[in-house]
Amino acid sequence: MGILQRMSMIFRAKADRALDRAEDPRETLDYSYKKQLELLQKVRRGVADVATSRKRIEVQISQLSGQGTKLQDQAQRALSLGREDLAREALTRRSGLETQIIDLQTQHSALQGEEEKLTLAAQRLQAKVEAFRTRKETIKASYTAAEAQTRIGEAFTGISEEMSDVGMAVQRAEDKTAAMQARAGAIDELLASGALEDPTGIAKDDITAELDRLASTSDVELELSRMKQELTAGPAEPPRQIEGQAQPTGDPLATPQSQPQQDEGRP
């Protein structure tokens, strides 16, 4: 016997066993209907859960993208300060983020697919539950207990297979969502701790710290050379002229045009 037929027999055996357990077939109808409504609720909750996970991943993708942009800016700022090593570090971290973003995008589309499937499953189940309810009322109203039995069997096996299938689909969706939520939780923690910016976890965003340090060092140097100029040229001279005279000293940190560049990249 083929696999497909064996599969269908397993579903049918489930339905038959449930039907056999019932003492009064008519009660089976009401009991099954109650179970159907419960399952319908469960599927709808499942759709909502998957949607929540999907949205959470969307937020994470945009947060990680923001980090990526920030690292790109830092790399540019570091390069303009002549620190290629820092720029390289920033770009390396950015490429690590890219990998994570791609991974999240894969998860996102998987969840989207799951959400669509479950939404359709909920629609199908709702239509079947409604059909079952109509049939249940007809059977209860128009047949004797004995006559009702066969008709109940027909209605019951039809819905039972659907319920088993949908029940398993919801379970699969829940398992997938739970696995992804665990990973999403880990990324949230990383984002919150700032460790994504600093793999060593020692300092928060060490690249920014280093860039700020570089900028303030050159501020100090600039101020010092300005003071030195004042001492040699005398206090009566206006600062504009002093800065102009600073250039021939050959100190690159004292050049006035480097100052605005350093300030631009600061957050």
Add this chain to the structure above:
Amino acid sequence: MIVRIMGEGQLEVDDSRMRELNSLDDALGGAMESGDDERFRRALMALLDAVRARGTPLADDVLVDSDLVLPYAEAHIDEVREMLSDEGLIPG
């Protein structure tokens, strides 16, 4: 002939297509026995494609049990084995 694709719903497939489906089903059985998930996956995809292409989806409000049931597309060979052996896996 009513065919269910787990997780997707039921379709009606004309009886004239049974020979084709049976040979694809045999290939799936062979793949299951071999234990090779790759081969199982190819056989399952071929079956799913055939049923989706030849079948007409049943209306949502039709209550009827299926003659054949196909595992869901992402099913792993071990999951299908378990479904066939361990009846506890299917709720109801």
